[in-house]
Amino acid sequence: MPDSPQPHIRILADHVCNQIAAGEVIERPASVFKELVENAVDAGATEIVVDVLQGGRKAVIVTDNGVGMDRDSCQLALERHATSKIRDAEDIEQIHTMGFRGEALAAITSVSRFVLESRTIDQLAGTRIQIDGSNGYDISEVGCPPGTRIEVRNLFFNTPARRKFLRTESTELAYIRTLFQTFAIAHPDVALRLQVDGRSLEHLPAQPHLADRIADIQGQDFFSKLAPVTYSKGQLRIHGFIGFPTLHRSDKRDQVTLINRRPATAPVLGYAIRQAYSDSLPKGRHPVLFLHIEMPAEWVDVNVHPTKREVRFGPSHLVRDALIEAISQTLRPGQTTQAPASPPPLSEAKPPMMDGKHRQQEIEPSGATYPPLPPRSPTSSPSPLPPVSSPQQTTSKEAPSLTSPQPQLWQDAIYLGTQDGFHILSIQSGLVILLPRAARERILYETCLREWEHKQIASQQLLLPETISCSPEEARRIREQLSLLEEMGFSMVDFGQDTFLVEAVPSWLSDLSISELLHDLASEFVEHRSKKEASFLRERLARRCCSSAAAHKKHLTEASVLQLLHQLATCEMPYTTPFGKPTLLHLGTDDFRRKFGLPSD
Secondary structure: OOOOOOOOOOOOOHHHHHHHHHHHHOOOHHHHHHHHHHHHHHOOOOEEEEEEEHHHOOEEEEEEOOOOOOHHHHHHHOOOOOOOOOOOHHHHHHOOOOOOOOOHHHHHHOOOEEEEEEEOOOOOOEEEEEEEOOOOEEEEEEOOOOEEEEEEEOOOOOOHHHHOOOOOHHHHHHHHHHHHHHHHHHOOOOEEEEEEOOEEEEEEOOOOOHHHHHHHHHOHHHHOOEEEEEEEEOOEEEEEEEEOOOOEEOOOOOEEEEEOOEEOEOHHHHHHHHHHOOOOOOOOOEEOEEEEEEOOHHHEEOOOOOOOOEOEEOOHHHHHHHHHHHHHHHHOOOOOOOOOOOOOOOOOOOOHHHOOOOOOOOOOOOOEEOOOOOOOOOOOOOOOOOOOOOHHHOOOOOOOOOOOOOOOOOOOOEEEEEEOOEEEEEEOOEEEEEOHHHHHHHHHHHHHHHHHHOOOOOEEEEEEEEEEEOOHHHHHHHHHOHHHHHHHOOEEEEEEOOEEEEEEEEHHHOOOOHHHHHHHHHHHHHHOOOOOOHHHHHHHHHHHHHHHHHOOOOOOOHHHHHHHHHHHHOOOOOOEOOOOOEOEEEEEHHHHHHHOOOOOO
16 A cells, blocks of 8 residues: 655645634633733723624724824734734743733734724824735724724634634623623723623723722622732732622632732632632632732743633742731631641632623522621721731731630620521621521631640540440541540540540530541541541541531520620631531611611611
8 A cells, every 4th residue: 555645844824823823812702802901901091991792793892092003013013923012032021011922913803804093192193904804904094092992893704613603692791791890800090991782881980999999890788798808928919808708609700810910810829719718618619809919020920821811820839828828817817827738739710700601699698798897988998897907917826715705796786586496686787697506616616726726625534435336447547547536635445346445535525426426537537538637637527526516406595695696706707617607697787778678877
């Protein structure tokens, strides 16, 4: 059989190269929006107007009041790898702009009907360039205001295989709106307007503070459930707002992380966020946050992903630890958090900025919130209850004592009654509905960890030692962790043949079934056998023990309910159990007024 002919190697034509590049950079109309708005920001624009027709399938038009371009610059801007942002390879390590590769405009022009109009402030006339795909371009003078206006029409008109993969108008518009709001949070000092099919959909004036921009986008009710973050350590600065643990989502849509004002994410950031909220959220739920993370440009590699949506960090451990500490100090005032030594995961889901689904509602019932926050002033950020300490003020690792309640939380509570196991109390700002089991779970959990940290766990000898038989696998795991169980307050003797004699238990677990509890702990060892870190096992054991102890039925009097509420007030995270479920609900007087259709005070 004769050999097949040797294939010829040839250089691709420029228009083919541009269409290939467009496939990497331009995925959908939202990608066009992103590239054009980034260029407008880099041009120093203080006002950006975006017009979208038919979800961006028909047109995306971006107009800005930036510095504009002269005739030569307009022509060069449309060439591949033509940019004013960098000069050589070393500049990639010092990127301070949104764009830098010089690929976006060339890629867009190859798959659309494209019009560019631009003028600098010192020119009498502007420049207009029109391109239909890869068929050359027409250039002429035009009268236009200073700045730049770019029309991108009929995206993928000459690549029908790509066009058929676009979604419905509403879906494509949802992608654009998500990106629009992300850029609005990244640049609160820029006025932004989004017009859809001739009508104004979003109009956000420039704001001096991030707080005002978030409130403009999400509304004041949503904003009242956020806590401000202000953190600084060395060359790292983290600031913005994070949601209280009762505000969470089924996806990561409301997680916005901005690296030197660039909307981007990284696996190490996802790991840090999960770790900081690990004992505060139900399984499968995601926190809400809007965070600016600022660091030296040379720490960030932005040239990782074709669309620049993912970055890499040089000192990734410093970024990880700082983010964990910043979030933890906000959620748990007065606590210094040590980041775990486990490495970050190797992969992370897509960043929230490109998710086009509809927003999910908070899991709590309508009207159920944290205690109300003071009114937000136009020139300052809000301060939540309980007050948030700054990192510099946090010097003690010691948790508050359970015998000295914090005066700012629920000290004015008056017991009203009980219904189906829920206890109702009146406070100055409304009503508190307390679930005793959940409250006890949080109190016992923090007590356990605090006593463990200070090696002050009290053991109680059993009147009659109890013999416990386990499966071979459970017994093997218990033998491996006997020293850890002894630290917890257990005293156990290995009898062999998968049998143990329990002589003492932690004092606050003395009224539980020792057999059931030990089987539960053995299950934790087996289920998490790949996790060998003592801190991980301590946390899991504490959660399991506290859950078992809190489930123990106890009769509560009016005085004991008030005492339970005051003990809960001293916890570092009083609003949720270690598994992220609510311990109480707060219904404010404004919530009642809304229900009855009355104006708020």
